[in-house]
Amino acid sequence: MSGVFVRVALDHPVPTLFDYRCDAALAPVPGMLACVPFGKRRAVGVICEVTTHSDVPNERLRGVEALCAACEPLSEEWLALVKFAGDYYQRSLGEVALPALPQALRDPERWPRLFAPQERYRLTATGRTALPEALPARASALRRLAAALAASDAPPGADDPAGADGSCGLDAADARALHPKASATLAAWQDAGWVVLERVAVGAASPAPGPVPLTPGIAAEASAAPERPTLTAEQAQAVEAIAAARDFVPFLLHGVTGSGKTEVYLHALDALFTARPDAQALVLVPEINLTPQFEAVFRARFAALGGDTPIVTLHSGMADGERARAWLAAHTGRARIVLGTRLAVLASLPRLALVIVDEEHDPAYKQQEGLRYSARDLAIWRGKQLGIPVVLGSATPSLESWWQAEQGRYRRLTLARRAVADAALPTVRLVDLEDERRRGRSSVDGISGPLASALKARLERGEQSLVFLNRRGYAPVLSCDSCGWLAGCPRCTAYVVLHKPERALRCHHCGWEARIPRSCPDCGNVDIAPLGRGTQRVEETLAELVPGARVLRIDADSTRRKGSAEALFSDVHAGEVDILVGTQMIAKGHDFQRVSLVGVLNADTALFSHDFRAGERLFAQLMQVSGRAGRAGLPGEVLVQTRYPRHALYQALARHDYVGFAEATLAERRDAHLPPFVYQALLRAEARTLEGALGFLAQGAAALAGIEAAARVTVYDAVPMTIVKVANVHRAQLLVESASRAALLATLRAWQPSLRALKGALRWSLEVDPLDI
Numbered sequence: 001m002s003g004v005f006v007r008v009a010l011d012h013p014v015p016t017l018f019d020y021r022c023d024a025a026l027a028p029v030p031g032m033l034a035c036v037p038f039g040k041r042r043a044v045g046v047i048c049e050v051t052t053h054s055d056v057p058n059e060r061l062r063g064v065e066a067l068c069a070a071c072e073p074l075s076e077e078w079l080a081l082v083k084f085a086g087d088y089y090q091r092s093l094g095e096v097a098l099p100a101l102p103q104a105l106r107d108p109e110r111w112p113r114l115f116a117p118q119e120r121y122r123l124t125a126t127g128r129t130a131l132p133e134a135l136p137a138r139a140s141a142l143r144r145l146a147a148a149l150a151a152s153d154a155p156p157g158a159d160d161p162a163g164a165d166g167s168c169g170l171d172a173a174d175a176r177a178l179h180p181k182a183s184a185t186l187a188a189w190q191d192a193g194w195v196v197l198e199r200v201a202v203g204a205a206s207p208a209p210g211p212v213p214l215t216p217g218i219a220a221e222a223s224a225a226p227e228r229p230t231l232t233a234e235q236a237q238a239v240e241a242i243a244a245a246r247d248f249v250p251f252l253l254h255g256v257t258g259s260g261k262t263e264v265y266l267h268a269l270d271a272l273f274t275a276r277p278d279a280q281a282l283v284l285v286p287e288i289n290l291t292p293q294f295e296a297v298f299r300a301r302f303a304a305l306g307g308d309t310p311i312v313t314l315h316s317g318m319a320d321g322e323r324a325r326a327w328l329a330a331h332t333g334r335a336r337i338v339l340g341t342r343l344a345v346l347a348s349l350p351r352l353a354l355v356i357v358d359e360e361h362d363p364a365y366k367q368q369e370g371l372r373y374s375a376r377d378l379a380i381w382r383g384k385q386l387g388i389p390v391v392l393g394s395a396t397p398s399l400e401s402w403w404q405a406e407q408g409r410y411r412r413l414t415l416a417r418r419a420v421a422d423a424a425l426p427t428v429r430l431v432d433l434e435d436e437r438r439r440g441r442s443s444v445d446g447i448s449g450p451l452a453s454a455l456k457a458r459l460e461r462g463e464q465s466l467v468f469l470n471r472r473g474y475a476p477v478l479s480c481d482s483c484g485w486l487a488g489c490p491r492c493t494a495y496v497v498l499h500k501p502e503r504a505l506r507c508h509h510c511g512w513e514a515r516i517p518r519s520c521p522d523c524g525n526v527d528i529a530p531l532g533r534g535t536q537r538v539e540e541t542l543a544e545l546v547p548g549a550r551v552l553r554i555d556a557d558s559t560r561r562k563g564s565a566e567a568l569f570s571d572v573h574a575g576e577v578d579i580l581v582g583t584q585m586i587a588k589g590h591d592f593q594r595v596s597l598v599g600v601l602n603a604d605t606a607l608f609s610h611d612f613r614a615g616e617r618l619f620a621q622l623m624q625v626s627g628r629a630g631r632a633g634l635p636g637e638v639l640v641q642t643r644y645p646r647h648a649l650y651q652a653l654a655r656h657d658y659v660g661f662a663e664a665t666l667a668e669r670r671d672a673h674l675p676p677f678v679y680q681a682l683l684r685a686e687a688r689t690l691e692g693a694l695g696f697l698a699q700g701a702a703a704l705a706g707i708e709a710a711a712r713v714t715v716y717d718a719v720p721m722t723i724v725k726v727a728n729v730h731r732a733q734l735l736v737e738s739a740s741r742a743a744l745l746a747t748l749r750a751w752q753p754s755l756r757a758l759k760g761a762l763r764w765s766l767e768v769d770p771l772d773i
Contacts, residue, residue, distance in 0.1 A: 004051075010045040013091075019054045030073065033067070033068035034046075075350055091371050099371060104321060120172065130194060148174065235264050237413070238253060247389075249411055254413070256395050258425075265393070269298075269302070281356070282344060283355075284356065287585070312329050331348040342373075355379045357376050357379050397662075423631055427637050428653055429654075431450050431641045433643045447541060463634060464594040467601065470583050474497075478529070485521065492509045498516070510727040551580075554572075554583075580595075588624040590628065599641070601641055604644060607647065619658075626638040640653070648661075680773075681770070682735055683733065683736070716737075
């Protein structure tokens with residue numbers, strides 16, 4: 001057959017490309033988005049190959065319905081990235097490529113509106129001179145609008161700046177957010193010749209801008225960045241090393257909490273943009289709630305950076321349209337800094353020159369459903385692919401990254417001291433709960449006497465305290481003392497959590513919810529009571545235990561609404577909170593200037609977990625939350641309540657000895673043949689019965705016998721997962737591992753066709769480098 005044919009990647013588990021006939025007037029090219037018929041529906045795919053021949057019979061070939069000409073084609077480097085991710089994580093190319101795109105791009109019905117020209121306002125040369133003098137001194141809203149125009153605009157060379165350097169200016173929607181009467185005001189400024197209105201094509205790339213000199217007056221308001229702190233000697237050495245890298249260099253920036261890792265990032269970016277005005281940078285953070293504070297710091301520092309959208313954020317909490325616009329700004333090169341969570345690692349950045357992964361140890365960088373990829377590992381591969389430096393920052397690096405640095409594969413940069421001159425690491429005290437009990441010093445609902453006294457002392461001194469408990473809700477279970485009944489989820493093999501403010505029992509695994517019963521459903525006893533404690537109960541206890549204290553709780557329940565987390569953290573920074581109670585959301589990344597005390601509750605449970613990574617996670621968690629104390633010169637103190645104060649983990653924590661903990665744990669892992677000394681993969685199966693899930697895994701294990709590469713792979717017995725049943729679906733897993741990564745991946749590739757042929761499971765998945773076993 002002759003003609004033009006395209007091979008398209010679709011979001012489908014079959015590991016193949018799909019052939020289509022292309023009769024469009026526009027010539028297709030690899031990387032272009034195409035709308036194609038697929039079964040009884042329409043689907044959007046990515047064209048990976050263009051050819052003049054197809055092996056599919058003509059009568060079976062269907063034609064491409066539409067090409068997305070408005071969107072610049074995805075680059076060869078991006079296609080290579082998603083192909084690598086698919087090969088490594090055992091997924092088809094389309095299962096990686098399509099979910100990496102914003103939802104709006106995957107809906108052809110939204111293409112016309114998505115790529116409709118946007119209205120942008122720009123200052124003219126006359127406006128730059130006349131507008132500052134024409135604004136009343138007290139017209140703060142008008143001055144904000146004018147400052148935003150100055151900050152977003154490139155300096156034109158004439159009164160009509162159209163085409164001066166591509167699409168710059170202030171978006172009409174952003175203008176309306178700054179001033180309630182922005183449209184009328186900007187129209188008046190147009191009539192005066194101070195402003196011009198442009199319509200900018202969203203999908204078109206703009207020329208790479210350089211740094212923008214801002215006009216005095218308005219510019220001073222637009223770029224009112226805080227004074228840059230003087231770098232310490234350690235920070236300066238780190239920045240110099242990163243700036244000097246001209247090829248792929250993976251840096252492990254190991255800095256204690258409060259050592260100024262963010263300042264190193266900022267200076268490294270500054271050096272990058274000075275050397276390469278057209279460059280782009282990718283900055284990854286582990287959680288959505290960290291993006292607002294990072295974005296504020298970056299915008300303040302780089303207010304004068306060129307381009308119409310110099311800094312954009314990308315995360316799953318954004319609205320579809322908002323995320324699509326940010327993605328397109330990165331894809332076309334208009335966004336110079338892309339700040340985001342793990343999904344941003346797959347963003348299209350044509351001029352990417354530096355990748356930064358903050359809190360690189362955080363498990364949140366590993367996707368736990370769908371494509372189970374590690375954003376940190378893909379960031380490293382992407383740096384190697386492009387020949388650019390990658391910076392991994394953490395006070396408690398993952399043992400995998402630490403081991404790579406020990407082997408010389410990563411270059412270690414150390415910040416051993418806090419950046420603020422009079423700030424020292426907090427003192428860690430271990431409160432022995434068994435000793436407290438023997439001495440007759442009973443705790444009040446989980447709050448020991450020493451911790452209660454310390455909280456009251458901080459309140460009297462006007463300082464803030466933080467109480468950390470990584471368990472949300474009021475209590476982990478509701479129980480009956482008479483018959484031993486425990487409130488369980490009818491759909492899961494798990495207890496339901498009591499949420500007292502909502503008067504509800506809620507399953508944190510499947511979402512099932514019910515009202516709190518008036519009596520025990522088994523024996524009728526009305527004296528049912530909560531067992532254990534969560535953040536809601538601790539919040540209630542502290543309000544009674546520390547009279548007069550303003551107690552605030554921050555967890556997944558209190559931050560459900562968009563923007564709520566940012567508002568609550570603002571209250572803490574403003575000094576409107578005396579005691580902050582929270583889960584891991586408050587443990588990392590936040591710079592609480594007034595916090596001088598951290599209390600840790602219920603940390604011991606992780607010491608007895610079946611997961612060999614539990615100790616590493618606990619140590620990182622405790623080090624991170626301890627680092628919230630004493631950051632601004634106030635003497636910091638950390639009280640950890642435990643029944644095992646002589647445990648090696650707590651002793652290392654008291655010494656702030658990450659290096660000693662890492663060396664001891666790596667020695668244990670080496671002796672036990674655990675990662676990073678072996679490579680693992682996990683086959684999971686879900687079925688209507690546990691027997692069905694285990695039977696599928698047994699058949700899968702038997703299928704390995706005929707695979708040559710499997711001779712170098714160890715296969716363990718299939719076992720039920722820790723939470724066996726979730727939403728009436730039973731789950732089991734089978735672990736395979738090898739000392740050779742190549743042998744493991746070859747085995748998995750050869751194994752998949754056999755697994756697809758098996759029956760009995762509702763769903764099954766393969767996960768490479770699992771974190772939760």
